[in-house]
Amino acid sequence: MKKLKMFFDIEKEEQWLNVQLQKGYRCTNISGLGIYTFEKTDKRYVMRLDYQDYLSKKRFKDYKGIYEDFGWIYINGPWLGGIRYWQKEDDNQNEIFSDRQSKSNYYKRLMGYSSGLCILFLSFFYSLYKDSGLYLAEGLWSMKGALFWKAFLFETPFALLRSLPALMVVLFGSSFYKAYRKYSMLKEK
Structure with missing residues (x-):
């Protein structure tokens, strides 16, 4: 399933994506033009968004590794910098900011x-x-x-x-x- 949607508020976008997850649709891709791709799933997922400025390849690899160590799956994000999309199965440890x-x-x-x-x-x-x-x-x-x-x-x-x-x-x-x-x-x- 694909949906076209534009957001100017990162928190509203995160809320909308989590509503889609509650309906049983897991996000698989997000294009820069506001096209969201979903697939039906039986598992419960949660999605979090983070904004990052430009990261070098090494810093991006480290950034990605930290999140992946905690079970987060990187969905998408612009090459230079911008909103990074993270998703994982709901396990009650659903926040990406620890403090x-x-x-x-x-x-x-x-x-x-x-x-x-x-x-x-x-x-x-x-x-x-x-x-x-x-x-x-x-x-x-x-x-x-x-x-x-x-x-x-x-x-x-x-x-x-x-x-x-x-x-x-x-x-x-x-x-x-x-x-x-x-x-x-x-x-x-």
Whole structure:
């Protein structure tokens, strides 16, 4: 079974994957385009996600070895860095972060990831629209009556597409804020 789904919140993605596992579908592959591949299983599994920056081949091998020593199976993850997908049979030892420090470091990595993407989309949005605005139809605002409404309605879907970087700024900004709150709570305790 394959499902197409996009996530901007790593914790919501993890929850959704675990719901699929509870329904009896084990994840076998995740593509970078948001295509999840599942197979039916009778065993109970649990899935955890981790965000890692770039790891050299040796560090990645060590990173993978540590998790595999505890029974985790590596599903997928981008080559350079990003979200790493781990799955194993449910044995009541289902957390990948053993202490507050490792959990705190996880949220710190997530904050860096979210803020980097937020800044990237913000600079992209600014460079695209600093002079032109969202509506590019020349003379649109000087048109009158029905001609204005036809041109406005025609141009609006394109304006919405051009505003997509701003939406991404909001999504990654909120992701940063959630990670920051959790990081702060762990630091306070």
